[in-house]
């Protein structure tokens with residue numbers, strides 16, 4: 001991975017909850033699927049994962065679809081554990097991470113690679129028909145939402161492509177179980193194989 005991107009992420013102090021090893025793993029996965037199609041991420045927030053994946057997409061000449069309603073997940077809302085007042089638009093009493101997301105994509109010169117899709121996962125998926133080389137899921141973390149997102153988006157992954165899911169915690173004392181249960185539900189379909197986990201990033205490869 002380019003040191004220019006690493007230093008950019010550090011200098012800009014991009015807001016986000018993705019560890020460096022997880023970001024670098026996403027970058028490497030996106031590079032490895034060269035020629036298989038575009039990538040898609042669900043849950044862009046301020047664009048940290050977007051920068052890691054899109055910089056790889058730019059290198060191999062493909063696109064990253066970045067799906068997020070930019071109104072924040074449950075834990076980002078006013079009064080919740082991960083609420084960030086900088087991302088709260090008091091005039092409409094809603095979270096808005098899109099402005100910050102756009103600023104970061106712009107500063108990283110990735111406007112010709114990232115396709116922002118500002119709506120819910122369900123709406124983005126409703127008419128989706130484009131085969132995807134890699135999907136990264138970091139959206140709603142409830143069991144129901146994680147399950148719907150992982151099962152729904154994984155259908156569009158091409159053979160040899162990857163499904164990466166953030167916040168995989170096998171034990172309840174380590175964190176929420178939604179993403180872990182969703183990852184296992186996709187694995188149970190028999191269409192994917194389990195790859196080594198990187199920190200809390202779970203990875204499946206489509207057979």
Ligand code: MG
Nearest residue numbers: 017138166167
């Ligand atoms: Mg996450």
